[in-house]
Amino acid sequence: MTAxxxxxxxxxxMMGIPISLVLxxxxxxxxxxxxxxxxxxxxxxxLYSGLENFGLLAIPLFMLxxxxxxxxxxxxxxxxxAKVFVGHVRGGLAYVTIISNMFLASILGSANAQAAMMSKVMVPEMEKEGYNREFSSALTLASSIVAPIIPPSMIFIIYGTQSGASIGGLFMAGIIPGILYGIGFLSLIAYLGYKHNFPKSQRATGREMLSNTVQVLPALLVPFIIIVGILSGAFTATESxxxxxxxxxxxxxFLYKELKWNKIPQILVNTVISTATVTFLIAMANIFGWMIAFEQIPQLIANxxxxxxxxxxxxxxxxxVLLLLLGMILDGIAALIILVPVLMPLVTAFQIDPIHFGVIICINLTIGLLTPPVGTGLFIVSSIAEVRFERLVKATNPFLLLAIVILLVITYWEDAVxxxxxxxxLV
Known part of the structure; x- marks a missing residue:
């Protein structure tokens, strides 16, 4: 029967049916x-009880x-x-892409959303500066994987509700790994920039630097309030x-005066669609997890x-190894919801901290966005940037290798998390 x-x-x-429906x-x-x-x-x-969790309320709010x-x-x-301060160095626009992704990671919390947004913005700009389109697309996709690591993080929220681990603790645990990924990708760009003689942008004046710094301060209020609020205990991750x-x-x-009332309906529609997609997947994965629990598959895997x-x-x-392989064929959120109930008894048995394990599993499944054949990030960027899928996969390989190396560092260096x-x- 199981076979x-x-x-x-x-x-x-294989028929191409969405994973949520398949589950x-x-x-x-x-x-x-x-x-x-x-x-x-x-x-x-x-189906209903799988969504009856206060922590999941943070998902639509962070998306909004x-x-x-x-x-x-x-x-x-x-x-x-970011461009004003580092755009003038060799490979400056590549650095801007990584630093901008780290800024946006403290806002969006979704790698797919970030990859889609940055592909529209940075790939055409990098191509104008003389960068190869495949490389620009690969860099944009790879650097977007910091989105689910630096707080706030949708995937940490889902893991926290599944495992009972502190969501605030997971948010704080993602800060150093997120910085490690940023430093790792910046170092790779420095090497590639020297090797391939990447172009430079024009140096900004002191007045431009000061003006952009003043303009960006209100934008930094959102991540600042999220982190300080959680740290101080003023509010929970969901309330933040x-x-x-x-x-x-x-x-x-009111400050930038770019958010017009006529934009609000589309913003709400986008939020509802994104939220419905994630919540539907969570509900379906919940009943699938119920089925495999009935079959005692978690106990079999544990033994x-x-x-x-x-x-x-x-x-x-x-x-x-298991997660990297599953990340090649399963959506990260679906795999997370299925695997957490399976693996948590083993985490307890091996006396591994659930927050440390949560960061490992979430980063691992996020790397799946870069791996064929089902890496959703590859399909999103390939479509938006108009790059052939196989060429994008090839261009992404150096970043994928580096991402796995940093994952192993985080796995065995507990203090980094x-x-x-x-x-x-919080631990």
Whole structure:
């Protein structure tokens, strides 16, 4: 029976059916094949209960904050600020792409949204400066993976609600890994810039630097309020999302005066569509997880991995390999929701900190955006930047290799993840 269900699952994926629908369909098919009417009748209730979590409320709020900042001209000012200060060095626009992605990561929290936005903005600009379009697209995609690492992070919110780990602790744990990825990509650009003689932009004047610094300060209010608010205990991660929306609206509408009332309907529509996509996936993955729990698959996997080794370092290596492989064929959020209930008993058994493990699993699945054949980031950037898929994959390889190396550093250097949460008493 299990083999038949797995075969149907693979067939549905190969037919190109969205993963969210596949998860729901395979669960219903399984219950029909089992002739288990009790579980089938309970499925609608299970769908609803999977979304009945206060922490998930942060997802639409952070998405709305990102849309408001984009519509209010905040994101363009962040990019301009980075360009003024580093655009004049060799490979300056490539540095701007990475630094801008780190700024936006503290606002959006979604790698796909960030990759789509930055592809529209940076790829044409880099091509005008003389950069190869494939390289520009690969850089934009690769540097967008810091979005789910630097707080706020949608994927951390989902992991926190699934595992019971502190969402505030996860947010703070992502700061150093996010900076490590930024430094790693900047170092790679420095090497490639020297090797390929990347172009420079014109140096900005002191007045331009001062003017852009003054203009960007209100834009930095949103990430500042999120981080300081969580650190001080003034509000939770979910409440900070609501406050971020209010600040983004006030800055865009009244300080920058670019957020017009006629933009609000489209902003709300974009937020609803993005939220509905994620929530539908969470609901479907929840009933799928319920099905595999009924089949005792988590226990089987746990026993298999424990039989291979009782060493936590070996376990983490095996988990990384498993997640990297799954990231090639499954959407990151779907894989996260399916795997967390499976792996958490093992995390407890090996006495691994759940916040440290959460950062590992979330980064690992985010790297899946760069890996074919199902890397959604590859499809998004390929479509927006009009680059052939196979060429984009090839151009992304150096960044993918570096991302995996940094992942291994984070995996085995616990303090890189837990230093700030420990300092703040969140662990």
């Amino acid at each position: 038949l269900v797995i075969l149907i699952f693979l067939l549905l994926l 729901g369909m395979i669960t219903v098919i399984y219950f029909f094949l089992m002739d288990n009417t009790t579980l089938l009748a309970s499925t609608p209730m299970r 904050a990102g849309e408001l900042m984009n519509g209010g001209g905040i994101t363009t000012r962040l990019v301009r600020f 999302a609501g406050i971020a929306c209010a600040v983004a609206f006030l800055v865009g509408a 298999s991995m424990l039989s291979l080794s009782e060493n936590p370092f070996v376990f983490l290596l095996l988990v990384n 837990l230093l700030i949460p420990r300092w703040l008493g």
